[in-house]
Amino acid sequence: MLYDAVVVGGGPAGASTAYHLSKSGLRVLIVEKEKLPRFKLCAGCLSARTLRLLPEGYKGLILNTINSGKLGYRGLQEYEVEVNREVAYIVDRSEFDHFLVQKALEVGAELLIGEFIGFEKEGNQYKVYTSRGNFYTDYLIGADGFHSKTAELLGYKKRKFFRSLELFTEGSLRDKVLIEVGWVSRGYLWVFPHGDGISLGIATTGRENLLEILRDYALSKNINFKHPKGWHIPFPEGKKDIQIGKERVLLAGDSANMTDPLLGEGIYYALWAGKILAKAIIQNPSEPTKAYELMLKPLAEELIYAGKIARIAYRFQRVAFKMGKDYALRNFYRVLTGDKTYKDIYWKGWLEFLKHLTREKIEYILKRHEGRHSGVNAEF
Ligand SMILES: Cc1cc2nc3c(=O)[nH]c(=O)nc-3n(C[C@H](O)[C@H](O)[C@H](O)COP(=O)(O)OP(=O)(O)OC[C@H]3O[C@@H](n4cnc5c(N)ncnc54)[C@H](O)[C@@H]3O)c2cc1C
Known part of the structure; x- marks a missing residue:
């Protein structure tokens, strides 16, 4: 059987890619190894900016x-x-992912419950091996999560x-x-x-x-x-860690390390990447990887800046905690709603961080000084 695209994985990345490809008229097969709805370990927290990426009908899924x-x-x-x-919403991942796959099926995608085993290039196409038979496709999408078989077969390794x-x-x-x-x-x-x-x-x-x-x-x-x-939860430290795929085998979501290094938010990036990936295939069918890399720039930038913030916040956790009260948390909310990006809050955050760090150091020195006179030990 010949498809335009075979998508491995029925999580947010796979469902989003399949939805957008099918909507553009491509013949798409989703290969998912678990019977749906399936359990997925996740807190199910969607930042408010995620809503604009969801197909209609999601409202009933919001638990909190x-x-x-x-x-x-x-x-x-x-x-x-x-x-x-409202800055975020909680959903149950088994219902949420099932809903997303159903939406992809409604616009024409097909679903095979079976395990993806491997692929081979045959002429201009890819032969895809699954536990439920073999298929031919022009594009193979690996949206198969952290233990991605597709990424592994492309020679990628998870580092961070x-x-x-x-x-x-x-x-x-x-x-x-x-x-x-x-x-x-x-x-x-x-x-x-x-x-x-x-x-x-x-x-x-x-x-x-x-x-x-x-x-x-x-x-x-x-x-x-x-x-x-x-x-x-895999995240990138630099641009090279965002593993987008090779030729016409492309990756999205956790398989490509697209979660944010600060909190591990991954659903938003998985949905966003799926949408971009579909657009890249439609706009540049002969060199989709090139188009995908270019279009992914804003997403990659978000992840890189979240990583820069994470490195400081986790190195100086007490300062980060104190900073949260008057600067960090409010600005973080603006990132969640999509009014600001991690890059926007990073630069101003630096000044705030230095102010707090200096204040903390002065307090420490004063406490030590007092401690020396009173015999009490001060802690930094
Ligand atoms: C404890 C925890 C809490 C989290 N909390 C949040 C949160 O609150 N908010 C948030 O945004 N993110 C959270 N994340 C991250 C989020 O869960 C992931 O980033 C997100 O699920 C990535 O989506 P995905 O579609 O790339 O992969 P997945 O959701 O992992 O989907 C991959 C799919 O591929 C299927 N699959 C795998 N291998 C094969 C194969 N060989 N053949 C066929 N199918 C296959 C799997 O069964 C699965 O359905 C959390 C993660 C963890 C671990």
Whole structure:
């Protein structure tokens, strides 16, 4: 059977690519190894700017609307910064991803529940091997997530990623999300609402024992601890880590490392990349990789600047925590709503950061000075 495009993976990246390609009149096959709806470990938090990328009919999927964020430091200090608008939404990933695939099918895509095994170039086409038969295609799209077989076959390796653990349990947060820093060397802990319950999770690029930290945190906050599941979140450190594919085999979403290095947001970038990828194929069918790379520039820039912020924020977590109250969180909300980009907030953020760092250092010196006279040790 011959298709214009075979898309491996029915997550946000695959469904978005399939939707936009099918809408443009291409014959598309989605190959998904899990029967849908399938479970996907994820907090399901969509930044408000994501809505403009969603097909109609998504409203019923929103479990919680977020218009307030709390920032915590090691479970000891905490503050809340409210906004008068919706900055994010929580969805259940199994329903959300199923909806996106259904939308792609409505505009003509076909779905095969089966596992992608490999591909070979045969003349001008690719022969695609799956557990449910073989297919021919002009374009092969790898949207198969962190353990992407497509990326692996292209010779790519995952270099930078958060290790993460997450569990779903009882609790109530309604319209707030809580992000805690100070627990791991490079990463954070979260408590997000999830319908009538909560999701509790932690992500790091370090070597900490996440299970122990999460269990202790749950105990200290009276959260009913249930055994968590683990998964990885891949992000780019530089442009070269955004692995877009070769010739007419192209990648999107986690398979291409398109999550933000600050918080690991990936759904927005997966949907956005899928849309760009489809446009690149339509506009430049003979050299789609070239067009894709060019059109991806704004997306790549967001990820790179989020990474620059992440490097400072995680290196100086206490300063970042203090900064959150009067600068960082409000500006972060503007990124979530799409009014600003990470690049916009990075430069002004630098000045704010230096101000806070200087203040912190002066406080430290003064405390040490007082401590010397009173015999009390000061901590930085
Ligand atoms: C704990 C955790 C919490 C997160 N929280 C958030 C959050 O709140 N907000 C946010 O924006 N992002 C979050 N993320 C990141 C987000 O989940 C991913 O970035 C997003 O799912 C990427 O979408 P994708 O379509 O690229 O890949 P996926 O969603 O992983 O989809 C890949 C699909 O490919 C299929 N597949 C894989 N291999 C094959 C194969 N060989 N053959 C056929 N099918 C195959 C899989 O079954 C899967 O359905 C979180 C991640 C984790 C781990």
